[in-house]
Amino acid sequence: MTAVSFLDGGLDGGRTLPGEGLAWLKARRDAGAERFDALGLPTPKLESWKYTRLRPLDDTHYTPIGDDADATEIANLPSVGDVAARVVFVNGKLRTDLSDLASLPAGVRFGPLEDILADDPAWAEAHLGAVADDTDQAMLALNDAMMDSGFVLHVAKGVALTKPLEVVYVGGLTDQAVAYFPRNLIVIEPNAQATLVKHHVGRGVGAYFANAATEIDVADGAIFKHYKVQAENMQATHVATEHTRIGRDATYECFNLAIGGLLSRTEARITLAGEGAHCGYHGAYMMRGKEHCDNTSFIDMAVPHTTCKQVFKGVLDDEARAVFQGKILVARDAQKADGRMLNKTLLLSDNAEIDTKPELEIYADDVQCAHGATTGQLDQTALFYLRSRGIPEPQARNMLVQSFLGDALQEISDETVREVLMDRVVHWLPAHCYLAGEWKESA
Amino acid sequence: MSATAETVEQVHSISGEKYKYGFVTDIAADKAPKGLSEDIVRFISAKKGEPEWLLDWRLKAYRRWLEMPEPQWSKVQFPPIDYQQYHYYSAPKSDDDRPKSLDEVDPELLATYEKLGIPIKEQEVLAGVAVDYVFDSVSVATTFKKKLEEVGVIFCPISEALERCPDLVRKYLGTVVPVADNKHACLNSAVFTDGSFVYIPPGVRCPMELSTYFRINEMNTGQFERTLIVADKGSYVSYLEGCTAPMRDENQLHAAVVELVALDDAEIKYSTVQNWYPGDEDGKGGIYNFVTKRGACRGKNSKISWTQVETGSAITWKYPSCILQGDNSVGEFYSIAITNNAQQADTGTKMIHLGKNTTSRIISKGISAGKSDQTYRGLVKISPKAEGARNYTQCDSLLIGDKCGAHTVPYIESKNKNAIVEHEATTSTISEVQLFYLRQRGIPEEAAVALVVNGFCREVMQQLPMEFAVEAQKLVGISLEGSVG
Amino acid sequence: MLEIKDLHAAVDGKEILKGVNLTVNPGEVHAIMGPNGSGKSTLSYVLAGRDGYEVTGGRIIYEGEDLTDLDPEERAAKGIFLAFQYPVEIPGVPNSTFLNEAVNAVRRYRGEDELDKIQFVKMLRAKTKELNMSDEMLKRAVNVGFSGGEKKRNEVLQMAVLEPKLAILDETDSGLDIDALKIVSEGVNALRSPERSTLVITHYQRLLDYIVPDKVHVLAQGRIQKTGGKELALELEEKGYADFVGEEAA
Numbered sequence A: 001m002t003a004v005s006f007l008d009g010g011l012d013g014g015r016t017l018p019g020e021g022l023a024w025l026k027a028r029r030d031a032g033a034e035r036f037d038a039l040g041l042p043t044p045k046l047e048s049w050k051y052t053r054l055r056p057l058d059d060t061h062y063t064p065i066g067d068d069a070d071a072t073e074i075a076n077l078p079s080v081g082d083v084a085a086r087v088v089f090v091n092g093k094l095r096t097d098l099s100d101l102a103s104l105p106a107g108v109r110f111g112p113l114e115d116i117l118a119d120d121p122a123w124a125e126a127h128l129g130a131v132a133d134d135t136d137q138a139m140l141a142l143n144d145a146m147m148d149s150g151f152v153l154h155v156a157k158g159v160a161l162t163k164p165l166e167v168v169y170v171g172g173l174t175d176q177a178v179a180y181f182p183r184n185l186i187v188i189e190p191n192a193q194a195t196l197v198k199h200h201v202g203r204g205v206g207a208y209f210a211n212a213a214t215e216i217d218v219a220d221g222a223i224f225k226h227y228k229v230q231a232e233n234m235q236a237t238h239v240a241t242e243h244t245r246i247g248r249d250a251t252y253e254c255f256n257l258a259i260g261g262l263l264s265r266t267e268a269r270i271t272l273a274g275e276g277a278h279c280g281y282h283g284a285y286m287m288r289g290k291e292h293c294d295n296t297s298f299i300d301m302a303v304p305h306t307t308c309k310q311v312f313k314g315v316l317d318d319e320a321r322a323v324f325q326g327k328i329l330v331a332r333d334a335q336k337a338d339g340r341m342l343n344k345t346l347l348l349s350d351n352a353e354i355d356t357k358p359e360l361e362i363y364a365d366d367v368q369c370a371h372g373a374t375t376g377q378l379d380q381t382a383l384f385y386l387r388s389r390g391i392p393e394p395q396a397r398n399m400l401v402q403s404f405l406g407d408a409l410q411e412i413s414d415e416t417v418r419e420v421l422m423d424r425v426v427h428w429l430p431a432h433c434y435l436a437g438e439w440k441e442s443a
Numbered sequence B: 001m002s003a004t005a006e007t008v009e010q011v012h013s014i015s016g017e018k019y020k021y022g023f024v025t026d027i028a029a030d031k032a033p034k035g036l037s038e039d040i041v042r043f044i045s046a047k048k049g050e051p052e053w054l055l056d057w058r059l060k061a062y063r064r065w066l067e068m069p070e071p072q073w074s075k076v077q078f079p080p081i082d083y084q085q086y087h088y089y090s091a092p093k094s095d096d097d098r099p100k101s102l103d104e105v106d107p108e109l110l111a112t113y114e115k116l117g118i119p120i121k122e123q124e125v126l127a128g129v130a131v132d133y134v135f136d137s138v139s140v141a142t143t144f145k146k147k148l149e150e151v152g153v154i155f156c157p158i159s160e161a162l163e164r165c166p167d168l169v170r171k172y173l174g175t176v177v178p179v180a181d182n183k184h185a186c187l188n189s190a191v192f193t194d195g196s197f198v199y200i201p202p203g204v205r206c207p208m209e210l211s212t213y214f215r216i217n218e219m220n221t222g223q224f225e226r227t228l229i230v231a232d233k234g235s236y237v238s239y240l241e242g243c244t245a246p247m248r249d250e251n252q253l254h255a256a257v258v259e260l261v262a263l264d265d266a267e268i269k270y271s272t273v274q275n276w277y278p279g280d281e282d283g284k285g286g287i288y289n290f291v292t293k294r295g296a297c298r299g300k301n302s303k304i305s306w307t308q309v310e311t312g313s314a315i316t317w318k319y320p321s322c323i324l325q326g327d328n329s330v331g332e333f334y335s336i337a338i339t340n341n342a343q344q345a346d347t348g349t350k351m352i353h354l355g356k357n358t359t360s361r362i363i364s365k366g367i368s369a370g371k372s373d374q375t376y377r378g379l380v381k382i383s384p385k386a387e388g389a390r391n392y393t394q395c396d397s398l399l400i401g402d403k404c405g406a407h408t409v410p411y412i413e414s415k416n417k418n419a420i421v422e423h424e425a426t427t428s429t430i431s432e433v434q435l436f437y438l439r440q441r442g443i444p445e446e447a448a449v450a451l452v453v454n455g456f457c458r459e460v461m462q463q464l465p466m467e468f469a470v471e472a473q474k475l476v477g478i479s480l481e482g483s484v485g
Numbered sequence C: 001m002l003e004i005k006d007l008h009a010a011v012d013g014k015e016i017l018k019g020v021n022l023t024v025n026p027g028e029v030h031a032i033m034g035p036n037g038s039g040k041s042t043l044s045y046v047l048a049g050r051d052g053y054e055v056t057g058g059r060i061i062y063e064g065e066d067l068t069d070l071d072p073e074e075r076a077a078k079g080i081f082l083a084f085q086y087p088v089e090i091p092g093v094p095n096s097t098f099l100n101e102a103v104n105a106v107r108r109y110r111g112e113d114e115l116d117k118i119q120f121v122k123m124l125r126a127k128t129k130e131l132n133m134s135d136e137m138l139k140r141a142v143n144v145g146f147s148g149g150e151k152k153r154n155e156v157l158q159m160a161v162l163e164p165k166l167a168i169l170d171e172t173d174s175g176l177d178i179d180a181l182k183i184v185s186e187g188v189n190a191l192r193s194p195e196r197s198t199l200v201i202t203h204y205q206r207l208l209d210y211i212v213p214d215k216v217h218v219l220a221q222g223r224i225q226k227t228g229g230k231e232l233a234l235e236l237e238e239k240g241y242a243d244f245v246g247e248e249a250a
């Protein structure tokens, strides 16, 4: 097996991984390692990685998280407020002291992956890899081999959760560079409903590499809303691979708000597998410094009468770079498909860059599909208009950026979540930097 | 010394060594033997009496070609090409064999024109078009030369240009499409046999549309034209390229290269109607059309406009592009691509914005019918220096029937905040109610489909010169025959 | 002219027309009224031969010939014209091109000489003028960006140009202001002749003040429930369709 230079100890660092002793899991880990070995780290030679290179992995050696407990003091964890339960991981380790799983409603299982592996290995065996079974993704293979944390959400048939569930990942509070491999498993049974909010926060200045994989099964008639706020620190490398299967008349709504991270990439593969399935897959990205943010998605409209909508908007400052690669596939005979995709980006600085590739691949004729993409700067006329009404330029810019992104956030149907995310957007805005003297004139 | 002996001698002197591979081709032959080797490249060059620099250039290309991989990224699929099965040079046997007038042209070719409603004779007379026919790689007829000469326009086979104005050819050849740009272009550089050369002197507005009809008439003859158009400062030219090919049993390789250069304030309008033989219902026997077309807007305020109507070929692989170097330069790409039966097309454009305030416009209309597959592939690249650059792309696909495919793969790369890029794309079908509405008014189904498709393509059709537009509209109907019902 | 006997028709497997009987003699104008969803448009589509509108029983005899197996374009060539309730947009195809194609297709079908460009344009200009329409509309793509009223007027223009024997007007009056209504009615009346018949589908008796019908039918629940003279329209306007809808529901 070739050495994995970016990981201390390679693919078997001699640590104890969750689910030890489970033969099926061992087999999965071994197969993953083998596949990763064969595929190697993705490079821009791969079409789906055309614009993203995992540069931080070139010269940083990450140490996989060990067995020792983490006890870092943490305050002010982000939250959307009144939640049904929450799971907190710090530096890749579960923190029961910060988590709150006391009052889980009946029919809901929510907790760390290791618990399920210990308590209900048969269920875990049936679901792990059931949705994420693609063999061409190196980063998924790596996660298969190394999965060491993560959570499980399982909502039983017909159970409708009213309050959201929350997961918080805190990173960056380590002296050395660490790596962790969360594996998240989400199963929403038929006609069940749930909302999940994931916060990724970078505290401190430690470097970390999180290579997560998430499997989401939204069964027939179910509704699952999935929100992610990615606010990693400037040393973070965040790679997320998501696989989602949406059943008949089921709805999956997802919003990714990316506001920080040295290098982040989310690759989603979503299959609309049942007639009447709907997918709303949206996001917003706001990057500055040398941050690089990649949103890559593949939505497979596999059967007739499905709909999907995608709105991604972003703002790039300094030398930030964003990548949007969206692909909608309408399978042969998947008639009456309705697929829409939109990507808009504002460049605020001379050195920012956007690479976008909204792609349609269509094999059925009775479809309505469209995509659009724009790149440009703030509307100068609007800016002038606001200034002529006495609004100082920095504020005017903020107003315009905010309304530009706010448009995308409208796709979030949960009002509370939308407000919390909007608040994050506002806090990112340069007015705050401006006050701190950091705002560079870019006009 | 006979011409043949002279050529042989030339080959010897250029290569400066004995034929390594026991080259036995009769230099007087009308055809090079099947296959490709360094000797064949030498043969072609010798046959055409080319200067040494060009032979070197060809050999360099050939050696690169050997190493280069086939492009893998497009969606088209075909069995590996056996490059050794083609003849890389063939000339009409003798002057007596050449069609002296259009009456001698292949009736099949004329029949196609008949169907299109444009008798070829009329075409020639039409609006003072100068026609430079290329029959199997060698130009055999050039007309209207006089009139062009009066204003100093050079319009001739590239082989002739090498004699008339070698410095011009040498100055620009391969500067827009480098030798090793891609495998197909590389092959062309090694073995191109002919094509057109156009030079428009400063300030001259070319007094007529220049037109070339290409045609492949020999079995298994790869066609490798090379076209070079240079529009000097302040000049203007409109160039028309039309292609049609008669039935064939085996796939024929067509790997052309077109290079355009527009200097300050110059404008080149390049229009193509491509109607190569698409093969039978299963695509058998159709042309492989692997073409590299690129224009360089070198000068400020220059403009290059590509308009294409692609209805033919079994496989089309073609991305007419613009490199917008000069400040304020403009690139345009207007395209209609129709695929039916088993045709495959992967086509689009690249707009590379380098200069300030450069603008580009892409309007692409793709129609897929039968069990064909079509991809629009486009790149809009804004470099950091392209202040104020602007691109607008509209890219629509129409599917007719449920066995075909339509794909849209745009790449947008922007590194300048003052640039604005807008891309829109739609995919839809001809609705049942649209057809019913037209049929209710008495229009038969096939005509109704053609009408809707022509409407769908209208924006692009309007860009075509008049005489082409008529032909193109009829082609739409012909191409879609049998796609409904 | 037109004889519909016990016509049953289904869309997507759902039976909409459940035994329609209707006879229209040459020169007559018949009005069909009825509640929303009663099958009026369905009847018009069946008469014009739209795919997916399946005749499951009964017969349609037009000028002595059974229409059932004819394509829409054949019926059009035989003189059946349908003014659509929702005229269809055909992007990129100029109105005049479309009409030219239609006129010549119909002429070819009938074995008549095609009109040349000049003849056609002349004829078209004259009709446009009669209908008080602007030439500008002829250059625009068929119905694209037309207002509701413009679309309806365009339908009437097409009718005037194609000079059908049997015109079916499906709610051509909906969405028209009073002036447009007059123009449209005049257009219809101008075509009135002893050889031509018209089927007017409408919700408003107002139209019937301008296009005076010989008979008024009430279509409800897939059947002609009542037939009368012009006064029936007034009565319906006052009382609504409660009587007809109630009956079967009860």
Ligand SMILES: Nc1ncnc2c1ncn2[C@@H]1O[C@H](COP(=O)(O)OP(=O)(O)OP(=O)(O)O)[C@@H](O)[C@H]1O
Pocket: C011, C012, C014, C016, C034, C035, C036, C037, C038, C039, C040, C041, C042, C043, C085
């Ligand atoms: N494709 C279809 N599949 C199933 N039902 C259909 C379909 N098309 C129409 N219908 C139904 O057929 C019935 C008759 O429709 P139709 O359009 O003929 O009514 P209408 O009398 O013209 O109504 P309106 O006054 O609103 O124009 C309605 O109930 C309608 O919903």
Ligand SMILES: [Mg+2]
Pocket: C040, C041, C042, C085, C170
């Ligand atoms: Mg109706």
